[in-house]
Amino acid sequence: MVGARAVLVSASLGLLLAGCGGRPTGVLVPQPTVEGAHTVEMLVATTRAPEPSAPGVLFSGERGRGMRFADIAVSIPPDGARRIGEVQWPQRTPADPAREFATVRADVLEPRVTMARFDARIRRTTDRRVLVFVHGYNTRFEEAVYRFAQIIHDSRAPALPVLFTWPSRGRLIAYGYDRESAGYSRDALESVLQTLVDDRDVREIAVLAHSMGNWTALEALRQMAIRKGKLSPKIKDVMLAAPDVDVDVFRRQIAEIGDSRPPFTLFVSRDDEALAVSRRVWGDRTRLGAIDPDVEPHRTELEREKIIAVDLTDQRSSDTLNHSKFAASPAVVQAIGRRLASGQTLTDGRASLGEKVGQVAVGAASTVGSAAGLAVSAPFAVIDGRTRESLADQFDAVGDNLGATMRSAGDVAR
Numbered sequence: 528m529v530g531a532r533a534v535l536v537s538a539s540l541g542l543l544l545a546g547c548g549g550r551p552t553g554v555l556v557p558q559p560t561v562e563g564a565h566t567v568e569m570l571v572a573t574t575r576a577p578e579p580s581a582p583g584v585l586f587s588g589e590r591g592r593g594m595r596f597a598d599i600a601v602s603i604p605p606d607g608a609r610r611i612g613e614v615q616w617p618q619r620t621p622a623d624p625a626r627e628f629a630t631v632r633a634d635v636l637e638p639r640v641t642m643a644r645f646d647a648r649i650r651r652t653t654d655r656r657v658l659v660f661v662h663g664y665n666t667r668f669e670e671a672v673y674r675f676a677q678i679i680h681d682s683r684a685p686a687l688p689v690l691f692t693w694p695s696r697g698r699l700i701a702y703g704y705d706r707e708s709a710g711y712s713r714d715a716l717e718s719v720l721q722t723l724v725d726d727r728d729v730r731e732i733a734v735l736a737h738s739m740g741n742w743t744a745l746e747a748l749r750q751m752a753i754r755k756g757k758l759s760p761k762i763k764d765v766m767l768a769a770p771d772v773d774v775d776v777f778r779r780q781i782a783e784i785g786d787s788r789p790p791f792t793l794f795v796s797r798d799d800e801a802l803a804v805s806r807r808v809w810g811d812r813t814r815l816g817a818i819d820p821d822v823e824p825h826r827t828e829l830e831r832e833k834i835i836a837v838d839l840t841d842q843r844s845s846d847t848l849n850h851s852k853f854a855a856s857p858a859v860v861q862a863i864g865r866r867l868a869s870g871q872t873l874t875d876g877r878a879s880l881g882e883k884v885g886q887v888a889v890g891a892a893s894t895v896g897s898a899a900g901l902a903v904s905a906p907f908a909v910i911d912g913r914t915r916e917s918l919a920d921q922f923d924a925v926g927d928n929l930g931a932t933m934r935s936a937g938d939v940a941r
Contacts, residue, residue: 551617551618551619551620552581552583552584552667552669553581553582553583553584553620554583554617554620554622554628554629554630554669554673555583555584555585555599555630555633555668555669555672556582556583556620556621556630556633557630557631557632557633558621558622558624558629558630558631559624559631560602560624560629560631561602561605561624561625563605564602564603564604564605564624564625564629565602565603565605565606565680566600566601566602566603566631567600567601567603567676567679567680567688568598568599568600568632568648568688569598569599569600569601569672569675569676569679569688569689569690570596570597570598570641570644570645570648570687570688570689570690571596571597571598571599571672571689571690571691571692572594572595572596572641572689572690572691572692572715572719573586573591573594573595573596573597573668573691573692573693574590574591574593574594574595574692574693574694574708574711574712574715575587575588575589575590575591575595575668575692575693575694576589576590576591576592576694577591577595577635583620583630583633583669584668584669585597585633585635585668585669586668586692587668587694588667588668588694588695588696588697588698588701589694589696590694590708590711591694594715594718594719595635596635596636596637596638596641597633597634597635597636598632598633598634598636598641598644599630599632599633599634599672600630600631600632600633601628601629601630601631601672601673601676602624602628602629602630602631603628603676603677603680604624604625604626604627604628605625608625608626609626611681612677612681613677614628614673614674614677615627615628616628616673617629628673628676628677645687645689645726646726646728648687649687649726649728649729650728652685652686652687653685653686654685654730654731655728655729655730655731656685656686656687656730656731656732656733656763657686657687657689657723657729657731657732657733658679658684658686658687658688658689658733658735659689659690659691659719659720659723659732659733659734659735660675660678660688660689660690660691660735660736660737661691661692661693661716661734661735661736661737661740661741661743661744662674662675662690662692662693662695662737662738662740663695663736663737663738663739663740663741663769663771664695664702664705664706664738664739664771665695665696665697665698665699665701665702665705666692666695666697667695667697668692670697671690671692672690672692675688675690676688678735686733689719689723691712691715691716691719691743693708693709693711693712693715693716693740693743694708694711694712695708702808705739706739706742709739709740709742709743710742710743710746712743713742713743713746713747713750714747714750716743716744716747717747717750717751717754720732720734720747720748720751720762721751723761724759724761724762729761730761731761731763732759732761732762732763733762733763733764733765733766734748734762734764734765734766735766735768736765736766736767736768736770737768737769738768738769738770738771738801738816739771741767741768741770741771741772741815741816742770742771742772744765744767745767745770745772745777745780745784746780748762748765748780748784748788749780749783749784752783752784752785752788753783757785757787757788758784758785758787758788758789760789762789763789763790764789764790764792765788765789765790765791765792766792766794767791767792767793767794767815767816768794768816769794769795769796769799769801769802769816770793770814770815770816771801771802771805771814771815771816772814772815772816773809773812773813773814773815774812774813774814774815774818774825775812777815778828781832781834790833790835791832791833791834791835792834792835792836792837793815793816793820793829793834793835793836793837794816794837794839795815795816795817795818795819795820795836795837795838795839795840796816796817796838796839796840796842797817797818797819797838797840798840799814799816799817799848800848801848802814802816802817803817818836819838819840820836820838821838
């Protein structure tokens, strides 16, 4: 029994990229930055429970009652000390802002104060555009904050950043809990989006979701469309990066959202091993982020629904799971920046990958979501130190279904 368990754990860890060691907690304690560093400010809405007993954590992975808000500023190292698409995670606290991400400000706010700060900033934002980011599975609060800061900085997205973060426990084997939390949070995300729509100072809204966060985003948009009859024209762009969503469910969601929807752009990769594992979790059901957009019935359906698919299957990636190709290719992110500056529009869907990435980045309606989309990370691939230390013991308790799933994961790895 012990030997079999060790083999299972080893195969699963190999597939899921154990890689780096545990990350320190408490990184959201404010500290000074350094000359040459860049600061990214974001407003945060969350359905997580507060964590007042742990300095620098702010919010846990447990579900809170109602919604809470924060204003966070992140220092990003000078350009010469980092690579585009990467988060230089602090090795210890306090961080070294000359070579690591660091927190400059972390204020938990009342709703009234949050809106006051939002209104002041949106009036200073180019085209009064907002970018709402919804993270994926296995993501702690601070990880969502730092990754979104990296997305905003590296894409140079001309938008006011709003992070929506739902209660993920940030543990590899908490997939079921995270999935339920994603559903638990869809009403709250709908409320955030509707508040932005109703704000007179907001002219454009772009939505970017990654992995399991796509479920929350699509459900919120579906509910808005049903409740209001259609989506507001202020929602200009919806980006779906590696969506961990059943293809059949997506068909129904799109049908309910209706024809008068903004451009949807779908980033897929058929060699995404994280989505391959998810497929086994859901009884061999195809995940949207792993389809081949050039084969039927997907090709016809995507064309009919006017959904732009960007296939990154042939792109090389340093991520062994291929779930984070958006982040692992600095050249792609740089290409998006160049296309943003050029002002090109979308053309033929049969363009080469490099051309298509650039075209999507500037889109006919908005330049925001696609640019940020190629800088998304893969929290699924991160096993933190707490999880690694307790993984073997917890495997005994997770039940037959998870055991079967992880054995299938081992088959994928081989």
